[in-house]
Amino acid sequence: MSIDTETARKVAHLARIRVEEADLPALAGELSNILTFMEQLNEVDVSGVEPMTSVTPMRLKRRADVVTDGDIQEKVLSNAPDAREGFFAVPKVVE
């Protein structure tokens, strides 16, 4: 699978990573190289095999649906790059 510049641009956007226009061809080359390596998987006969979903065959535990903490607004916001008046602040979203 060869990745072209246009696909590289789309992937970068999907991943929400800004890639400068000039760097897209190099990125496309790197991604192609990695995907080619992955294509070895096409040699394997996987007919009738279920995709693995859990590492160990055990039921996930469920916990009681109750509140176990809270009132920690300050702690939650303490690492935010921009917190104001008890909220996370971001650039304007609504026009």
Next chain:
Amino acid sequence: MSSNTLTIEAARDALRKREITSVELTEACLKAAGASTKLNAFVHHTPDLALEMAKAADARLASGDAPSMCGIPLGIKDLFCTRGVPSQAASNILSGFTPEYESTVTSKLFGDGAVMLGKLNMDEFAMGSSNENSAYGPAINPWRDGLTPGGSSGGSAAAVAADLCIAATGTDTGGSIRQPAAFTGTVGIKPTYGRVSRWGVVAYASSLDQAGPMTKSVRDAAIMLGSMAGHDAKDSTSADIAVPDFEAALTGDIRGKKIGIPREYRMDGMSDEIDALWRRGAEMLKDAGAQIVDISLPHTKYALPAYYVIAPAEASSNLARYDGVRYGMRATLNAGDDITDMYEKTRAKGFGKEVQRRVMVGAYVLSAGFYDAYYNRARKVRALIKRDFELAFADGVDAILAPATPTPAFEIGKKSDNPVEAYLNDVFTVTLNLAGLPGVSVPVGLSASGLPLGLQLIGQPWQEAELLNHAYVLEKSAGFVAKPAKWW
């Protein structure tokens, strides 16, 4: 001999006999760590906290209530969240992040009285095999300047090998405990998936990540794993299975045990040195009374490509949380930049090259139209890899012996140009993560160039006790005592 060179076992016994105090032991480690700038292993030092913890440990030792880890100074991989202490997974995107909470693993260790010396270098978000993908710059192998200590737990391995601490925590997603242990002549065990809680450990690939100890001996690994392991309600994949006394399992008796030698691990182009080491390891186990059998794990070859689909897929999802809003850094924005600009600029500036690459590969293999061709196919191959091991164990194999790495430690900069070539480092280790099995790396010999070489033992699920006993036999037979000469 300075006390920082002690093992956990020796330090524990000396502490209990009051031959040494935890404060003295901690001061010796802090001194060694403080004079190790060239190794770049410790990236955040916490001397005040360490001495405070050591004093508390001494009080506890005096009262007679002292678990094995009480008073033992540890280095903590930067991937573990530690309350009030920078925890940034060696990433610029988490610069300035100081968690308000403590990971379950460090809570358990500190609850048993262990002392934290500081945080250790690693590959960013645990993505890498040479510690070169780090916002702090590479850690250096104490065995020789200019060589990598391996990765991603490179700082942990370097710190243990150089006696900057008594032991360290590591994490292993594709070999990140076992490969650096092999490169530095130390011991590292990746437990069965679910044995150790992942809560508070910065996530890379959640179905593969496991934390484990990195130590100077197999007995130390058994002692420290006992403190780290156990069920945790905060990690839904943590197993509610009793934790045995791993240290008590070290009987040194493996008579009648069946050790499998997987023929597919004898790769084309494998060096004579690694091949000879592997044969020698098998001889040692045979001399101890084990039976050596050839086994086949036919899908081994596909473990690496499957891993490099699954791990990036999970990473792209896990790392979506770094958005410049809740923690860490936010890129400087221009007037008029919107929220998407904020995400894209922050992630471009905050993530290193390899992390960006894996996040993008993950986004691609999960995207519409490619999900079945890549991600689902990889998960099917993963099921086949796991089945290979299940069949071998069903045939009566107790443990599997394999090399830990294809080569000894290599030069920094040598493999960083080509990502696919760098991925080949993990060829002997990723299979276990895919299958969720425990594996331990034990130093067995020196290369022609005087560098440590390790072998890997692979165990059945939840049988870390038996696995460590096999490792203990291998360690005793190999008698590896070499240490790096101090140059740093």
